[in-house]
Amino acid sequence: AQSVAQPEDQVNVAEGNPLTVKCTYSVSGNPYLFWYVQYPNRGLQFLLKYITGDNLVKGSYGFEAEFNKSQTSFHLKKPSALVSDSALYFCAVGPGAAGNKLTFGGGTRVLVKP
């Protein structure tokens, strides 16, 4: 069985400061890892994914994520947060084999203050 944990319900950061949203996972085999963002009353918007290769993955809107196999983590980062980054962020893990079933973490609300 696969699982994802997002240990922080909310992250507060000042605009211009670095933003980190934490995610740890548990999966058999090689993980497929994803980050999505959800704005109020909207669907999920894809940010980035890790399949294989370089441990640092770059995605949309200046976000990046670092895959750490030994710590089973996939933290989302942004060097300089914007007020418009305030949203709900979800980490998800996909099956190592075929299929598109995603298992999501509980989500982390990010609040960027001006």
Add this chain to the structure above:
Amino acid sequence: KAGVTQTPRYLIKTRGQQVTLSCSPISGHRSVSWYQQTPGQGLQFLFEYFSETQRNKGNFPGRFSGRQFSNSRSEMNVSTLELGDSALYLCASSLDTLGGNTIYFGEGSWLTVV
């Protein structure tokens, strides 16, 4: 290129009724998945369809069903609605069922059961 389109966006139903939600995947995408999002349970996988066949199913009662048409469009149906079925229902599409594909989500259908 149009994204994942879900209809209707908002609907209100009465307990005991049934509801059908529709999803048109991104052009060329043949895999469609459905998720339920609630404040209490978070994002939960309902089922995945590929080539008109259900490939995977989540842990939901038989009242929840779905199907996929030859043009990859999908519908999900919930019969005998309960208050707890009130949720945001998200459709997602992907190229195929090979693991690691980017999975794109629609804006969702907001269902309120009264």
